[in-house]
Amino acid sequence: MMVLVCYDVSTENKEGRRRLRRVAKHCQNYGQRVQNSVFECLLDPAQWTTLKNNLFKEIDTEKDSLRFYFLGSNWRKRVEHLGTKITPDPEGLLLV
């Protein structure tokens, strides 16, 4: 399934900047960065559980925001893009 992961991590201090780096790292392990804080992650259920758990452990729920959107199997039809950052399709095609 395709899960869109969007995050805002408060970077007002060193701990926040560390959380931001670690959140991005977890997302990079499982998906394709399409914007600075937006990743498209094509996951099986086990991967989804792992990614979610990793992110939940990382963020400060008082300061940061994590938002997931489940785009389903027909996810390509749900996406439209304009501008920079043409992204490789995680299933092998090229999305523009």
Place this chain on the structure above:
Amino acid sequence: MMVLVCYDVSTENKEGRRRLRRVAKHCQNYGQRVQNSVFECLLDPAQWTTLKNNLFKEIDTEKDSLRFYFLGSNWRKRVEHLGTKITPDPEGLLLV
């Protein structure tokens, strides 16, 4: 329909910071900010056309990125959130 609008606008110069403000303004006119550069916009087809045209006119396609996700009518089931910024549901409920 629910359209998720995500943007990255290059703020390396004054023009970029102006574009960022204007992109955010257009989104605010039509939707609910859920993260710094992510809006959920509940739109009819005419509103969607207007918003899209407004955003297309605003951005610099060489520097900025606009990405839309069409979440459909069952959009509530597609969203999961953790952390700050509890958002009012544009259809009247409260999403957490």
